[in-house]
Amino acid sequence: MRFFLNRIGFLLLSVWAAITVNFLIPRMMPGSPVDAILAHFQSEGAPLGPNALHALEQQFGLSHAPLWTQYFGYVNNLFHGQLGTSITYYPLTVTEVIGRSLPWTLGLAGTATIISVLLGTFLGIYAAWHRGTRIDATLTTVTMFTSAIPYFWIALILVYLFGFELNWFPQLHAFTTLSNGVPWWRFSADVLYHAVLPGATIVISAIGGWLVGMRNNMVQTLGEDYVTFARARGVRDRRLMVFYAARNAILPNLTGFAMAIGFVVGGALLTEVVFSYPGIGMQLLTAVENEDYPLMQGIFLIIALAVLLANFLVELIYGLLDPRVRQGE
Amino acid sequence: MKRKIVTGGIAGMAALGITALLAIPSMAATTGPSLEIGWGVYSSYTRNFNPFSTSDMGVTLEMYEPLFYFDDVAPKVEPMLGTSYAWSDHNTVLTVNLRKNVKWSNGSPFTAHDVVFTFNMLKKYPAMDTNGIWTKVSSIKSVGNDTVVFKFKQADVPFEWYVLDKTPIVPASIWSKVKGSPLDFLNPNPVVSGPYVLNTFNSQEVTLTPNKDYWGGRPQVPELTVPLFTSNTAQEPAMASGKIAWGAYFESSIQKLYVAADPKFNHYWLPPASPVALYPNLTNPLLAQLPVRQAISYALDRTKLDNLAESGYEPPANPTLLAPRNANQKSWIDGSLPTSDLKYQYDPKKAIALLTKAGFKRNSSGIFVSPSGKPLSFNLIVISGLTDWDAQAGIIATELKAVGINTTVSLVTGSEAYSDELSGKFQLAIGSPGAGPTPYTMYESVFGPVLTQGNWERWHNPTMYKLLNEFSTTNNRAKEQQLANQMESLAAKNMPVIGLTESVWWYEWSNKNYIGWPTPSSPYAAGSSYDYPVAALILSHLRLR
Numbered sequence: 001m002r003f004f005l006n007r008i009g010f011l012l013l014s015v016w017a018a019i020t021v022n023f024l025i026p027r028m029m030p031g032s033p034v035d036a037i038l039a040h041f042q043s044e045g046a047p048l049g050p051n052a053l054h055a056l057e058q059q060f061g062l063s064h065a066p067l068w069t070q071y072f073g074y075v076n077n078l079f080h081g082q083l084g085t086s087i088t089y090y091p092l093t094v095t096e097v098i099g100r101s102l103p104w105t106l107g108l109a110g111t112a113t114i115i116s117v118l119l120g121t122f123l124g125i126y127a128a129w130h131r132g133t134r135i136d137a138t139l140t141t142v143t144m145f146t147s148a149i150p151y152f153w154i155a156l157i158l159v160y161l162f163g164f165e166l167n168w169f170p171q172l173h174a175f176t177t178l179s180n181g182v183p184w185w186r187f188s189a190d191v192l193y194h195a196v197l198p199g200a201t202i203v204i205s206a207i208g209g210w211l212v213g214m215r216n217n218m219v220q221t222l223g224e225d226y227v228t229f230a231r232a233r234g235v236r237d238r239r240l241m242v243f244y245a246a247r248n249a250i251l252p253n254l255t256g257f258a259m260a261i262g263f264v265v266g267g268a269l270l271t272e273v274v275f276s277y278p279g280i281g282m283q284l285l286t287a288v289e290n291e292d293y294p295l296m297q298g299i300f301l302i303i304a305l306a307v308l309l310a311n312f313l314v315e316l317i318y319g320l321l322d323p324r325v326r327q328g329e
Numbered sequence: 330m331k332r333k334i335v336t337g338g339i340a341g342m343a344a345l346g347i348t349a350l351l352a353i354p355s356m357a358a359t360t361g362p363s364l365e366i367g368w369g370v371y372s373s374y375t376r377n378f379n380p381f382s383t384s385d386m387g388v389t390l391e392m393y394e395p396l397f398y399f400d401d402v403a404p405k406v407e408p409m410l411g412t413s414y415a416w417s418d419h420n421t422v423l424t425v426n427l428r429k430n431v432k433w434s435n436g437s438p439f440t441a442h443d444v445v446f447t448f449n450m451l452k453k454y455p456a457m458d459t460n461g462i463w464t465k466v467s468s469i470k471s472v473g474n475d476t477v478v479f480k481f482k483q484a485d486v487p488f489e490w491y492v493l494d495k496t497p498i499v500p501a502s503i504w505s506k507v508k509g510s511p512l513d514f515l516n517p518n519p520v521v522s523g524p525y526v527l528n529t530f531n532s533q534e535v536t537l538t539p540n541k542d543y544w545g546g547r548p549q550v551p552e553l554t555v556p557l558f559t560s561n562t563a564q565e566p567a568m569a570s571g572k573i574a575w576g577a578y579f580e581s582s583i584q585k586l587y588v589a590a591d592p593k594f595n596h597y598w599l600p601p602a603s604p605v606a607l608y609p610n611l612t613n614p615l616l617a618q619l620p621v622r623q624a625i626s627y628a629l630d631r632t633k634l635d636n637l638a639e640s641g642y643e644p645p646a647n648p649t650l651l652a653p654r655n656a657n658q659k660s661w662i663d664g665s666l667p668t669s670d671l672k673y674q675y676d677p678k679k680a681i682a683l684l685t686k687a688g689f690k691r692n693s694s695g696i697f698v699s700p701s702g703k704p705l706s707f708n709l710i711v712i713s714g715l716t717d718w719d720a721q722a723g724i725i726a727t728e729l730k731a732v733g734i735n736t737t738v739s740l741v742t743g744s745e746a747y748s749d750e751l752s753g754k755f756q757l758a759i760g761s762p763g764a765g766p767t768p769y770t771m772y773e774s775v776f777g778p779v780l781t782q783g784n785w786e787r788w789h790n791p792t793m794y795k796l797l798n799e800f801s802t803t804n805n806r807a808k809e810q811q812l813a814n815q816m817e818s819l820a821a822k823n824m825p826v827i828g829l830t831e832s833v834w835w836y837e838w839s840n841k842n843y844i845g846w847p848t849p850s851s852p853y854a855a856g857s858s859y860d861y862p863v864a865a866l867i868l869s870h871l872r873l874r
Contacts, residue, residue, distance in 0.1 A: 031744030035751070037383055039743030043715055046859050047763035048383075049491055050774075050782050051461025053751075056383065058456035059512055089375055090384050091513040100373075100532075172563055173533060276559035278373045278532065286372045291744050 003319055011312045018304035023074050025300075026293045027067065033087045034062060036291045060087050074297070083301070084294035088286055094298035097283060102265070102302070104174055105272070105279030108195055109264045112202035117257050119203070120210025124253075125246045127211065128218030140212060147208025152270035155201040159274060162197060169197045172276040198275040202268050206260075210253060217249035255314045262310025266303040361873045362842050363536070363552040367564045367576040368858055373532045374557055378519040380497040381457045381512060388535060388555055391864035392521040393497035396425055396444070398862055399490055399766040401834070401855045402600045404660045406766075407866060410439065410498055410522060416804045420484035423492065427475045432542040433500045434519075434526045441471035446501035448479075448492075454510050460491040484802040487769040494766075495861070498522065523865045524548040533557040545869040550843060553868070571595065574839040575846075577857040579717070581640045587837055594841040598849055598856055599642050599833035601652035603764035603771065605718065607709075607725065607827040608786045610756050615703060620687035621734075622824045627680035628732040629725060631673055635830050638720035646828025648673055648821035650775070651768055654831070656852065661768045663814035670821035673828065680732040689733075697733040706735040709757040710749060713740035718759050721829060750785040758785060761832050768813045769800045775826055776816075788825035834860060845870040 034056045041048045048056075056062075063070055077084065083094035120143075127136040146154070163171035175191045221227065222245050230244050269281035276282065280299055287295035368387040377385045380393040396411030414425040431439035448469045451458040465488050468480045479492060500520050507514045519527055524545060525537035537553040556573075558564040565580065567573045569590035580587055588595045607625070609616035616622065631645030644654060648670050651658040662671070689697040689705065697705045711722040719740060726736040736757070741749070749755045762775040762783050774783035776793045793816065800812045836856030838846045847854045847867060854863040 029742075029744070031742060031746075031748035033744070035747035036742070036744035039712065039747040041383075042747075042761060042763065043712060043718075043743060046861070047774075047783075049460030049495060050779070051464060052459040053781055055456050055459045055461075088384060089377075090382065091515065092375060172559065173557070175533070276372070276563065282372050282559075289742075291742075 004316070007312060007315055007319075011308060014308050015305065018308065019075065019078065019301065020071075022297045022300045022304070023071055026291065026296045029291055031291060032062060033060060033291045033293060036289075037087075040290075060085075060090065078301075083298040086287075086295040086298075087292040088290045088295060094294050097295060098280070098298055098302060101278060101280045101283045104277060105281065106264065107191075108174075108198055108272075108277060108279060109202060109268050110261070111195075112199040112268075113206065113257075113260050113264050115199070116203045116206040117210050117253070117260065120207040121214045121250065121253055123207075124211040124214025125218055125241065125249075128215045128222060128245075128249075129241050131215075131219055131222075136215075140215060143208035143211045145208075146204050147206070147212075149205065151201055151205035151268065152274055154204055155198065155271050155274040158197045158201055170194050171197075174278050198268075198271050198277055201271050201274075210256075213256065214249065214253050217252055218245055221245045221249040255317060258314045258317065259307075259310050262307040265306035361549070361551050363554045364550045364575065364843060364871070365554045365556065365567075365573045366858065367558055367568065367573045367578060368555050370558055370560055370564075372559055374530070374535060375515075375532075376517045376530050377515045378527065379511070379514055379516040380499065385516075386535065386555075387859065388525075388537065388553075388864075389519070390858070390861045391525060391868060392519055392523040392527075392537075393499060393862075394522050394865050395494050395496055395498065395862055396427075397493040398854070398866055399494045400657060400853075401602065401764070401766075401860055401863075402655055402657060402852050404657045407854075409862065409865070410444075411493065414489070414493065416486060416489075420486050420802055420804050421481045423479040423481065423489060425477050425479070425493070427477065428544060429475055431522060431544045433502075434521050434540050434542065435500075435503075436542070437500065437502055439498075439500070439522055440474045441477050442474075443501045444477045444498055445469050445471050446505060447496065447498050450499075450504060450511060451496070454512065456510065457512055460495050462492060462496065466492070486804045487765070487767055487773070487801055490766050490770065497862070524869045525553055528552070543869065548869055549872040550868065568837060569595070571839050571841055574842065575858065576837045577835045577859055578837070579835055580837070583640075583642070583837065591839065591841070594839045595837070596840065596846075596848070597837045598847070599835060600849075600852070600855055601644070601655045601658070601831035602834045602855070603761055603832055604646040604650045604652070604828045605643070605721070605759065605761045605830045605832050606646065606650065606775075607829055608750070608755075608758045608760050609825075609827065610753060610758075610785075611787050611825065612753060613707075613756055615699060615705060616707070616756065618687065619824065620683045621705065622827060624680040624683045624732060625729060625734065626673060626824060626827050627676045627683065628728050628734065629673070629827075629829070630675045630728060631829060632675070633728075634721050634724055637724060638717050639830055640717075643717075643830040643833055645673060646831050647671065648824070648828060649768075649817040650762070650771060650820060650826070650828050651817065652764075652831045657766065658764065658768070661810070661813050661817075663810075663817050666814075666818055666821065670818060677728075677732050684733065691733050695733055696735045704735065705733065706737075707756040708737050708739055709759070710739045710741050710746055710755050711759045712743045712746045714743075722759060725829075751781065753785075753787060755785075759829070760785060762826075767800075767809065768816060769797065769809075772816050772820065773797050773801075776820065786825050788823070790819065790823065790825070793819055840874065842874055843871045844874050845872050 034053060037056060038048060038052060086092050086094050086097050089097050123139055127139045130136050159171050162168045174194050227244055230240055269284065272279045272281035273285055284299045287299060374386060378389045379385050380389045394409045396409060398407040398409055400407060410428055410431060411425045412428050414423060416423055427441055433439055448462065452463045465481055465485050466479050467482045469477060471477050503520050504511060524540055524543045526540045528536040528538040534557060535555045539548040541547050561578045564576060564578055565586060568576050569587050571591055571594065583597045587597065609622055611617045635641055635643055635645060647653055649662055651662050653659050653662060684697050688700045692698045692704065709722055709726065711718050713719060722738045726738050729736045746758065750758055762771050764771045776788055777784055777797055778794055796812050796816050800809060803809055834855040834857040838856065840846060847856045854866050858864045
């Protein structure tokens, strides 16, 4: 019990720290959201009218109040579930904007993460079982190589090869613009089709970590006495591989998976930017470019909460699985 | 004719067999293909058709019309919802006659009440009044159904531009029912007076159909399609292939990447809009000295700035800051000014001579130092991401170095640049003052007494203030010209800001399917869709080839 209370306390403290940092960081950027809007229109050659500075400050309710007053207002609003109104998408609220983007990110990065974990773990088991063979060497080397490549670069290569040169897949966006009245299955097929390249980017760059992690754990486990003993007792290979070795070696990957799910919300920012994928990452970029404080805060908050919660869950799981963690308090 | 298939991405959809499905006609009894236009860069579309919003859809600009269009490329005024206007009572009363028999797209008639309502809405919600109409206007009332009368607090003729051209008129019957601030109103189903109405909307594509009751006659293009583009780079191939027939985007090599792809149909026209200028902060004791600013100007090879940074599309600026290649601005330039005031000279030797004469001496590293020991060393801020401006800044730094002026370039965000210009925390900055129908608009913004309107260099010249004030109170073209001449001379001689190049209205079009576009030989409007309200005007001119 003490362990859980302790963890919850730590969670609350981290959330508070995240909220405070979220509030401060956007305000440390030089200029203000209104300056950004005015500069944008001016550089487009169509400057806003002579009273724009004053009018926009009024519209967005930009406060010149002391920072700490603004801070308490912000925290108070958060407690009431209000993230404020986006400036870029005014009058849409931050919640609405995040609500529109989050499903795309969860769908893309979430699915891609699950695929890379499953595929990586399976291949890792396979490689470890055949350790020292050519297959093991190839798998390990290739995935080590791909995971070392910056993932936005993989994205660019994929766009160039399969989008531009071969024209097999769309270069941009999450779906084709279709006439109204398209049956849902056509739309779903279209979304999947558009998700292939960005999804592949994430899988290619992430799979190496899972594969190598699993392989190394597995190799270690296979060297344990109980495995040797089981083999001596005549346990069949497949059974030995899956139920004796893999089952024990998979634990670190499981906890890693919980963490990865937390990071999914942050999205694969650069992948989304390269593919103009309408997820959280793209919105974050837009928010930063426009100094949209409320939207930035909202997105950072969601990301921070997801990561902190994932961490929290991992610790709980560890506590359940490994009594040493609980006792060590 | 086969209806054109629209896809947001570039790859073919044939792989999924979706192509056939897309060919659902959305409008019956029309001929001709859909016209696809590129309209700005968005991360995704929001169904916001509120013309007073800063985050509305670009196409809103063609849906709501103002009273008049003050041509940005020719000295003329095009009537839109208004037909004529006149000043009276010592130029404090502006009377506008409205077009008769105009209908909103829901069938209800357009009347003077709509105009009065629109302006009063700006009064009631000052946050909407970005033009500051109600800082100048004291009242508006209708006379009958077809006339409105604006009373000004004091004579301000040039301000007519904001009232007549920059304020979109909306239907009172719809907007009076909006609860709370109209700025929070997304206007998802716009009722409009313009040539096109909303047909379909999703987050990656918008389509519009003709407003069959349009006062200018039913438009000929049966459908407009506006696919989402998240960057210029994404738009380029779609433009070159002729898929997008109308664009207004910066392209570093139009001839090669756009025109050459289909030389018969792909065209561009880039009329100058307003100058790109180097703003010296005149509160800096070194930059406050005329010889220093003159030396900076002589050190700059503006043809090089144009060729290297602007791909040869943005010609050198004029010392009056007015563009001789823009027919409207040209009509204001005083041809009798001395040549040195009508054309910037590139003469680095002269720059060095001027500084030497003013008492500056070169130090051991070749930088000029003032008699009191201050080196000519400046920081130049420029908005990062505006790649052509960034390139100009680099060239400027090199050229200034060659005449003994040290310049470091700081790339900053638009927001930081704007805030530094507002607060005066900069030494040199690259910016662009907006132009208007008369030189007054630009001069009042860059040289006028209200700093926040663009007098970033902080030039306080009583003669200029006096000329500006006189200009604002007269409605006599000859008098205006005489005042403009004096202001031009003052600007050229004092060099409070240093012109670099002329920014242009970016405009590319394909006349493969439709003709009637504005061209250099038929310059009835600037072609850039973002130049409100040209889009409505251009679309009502288009017809099938």
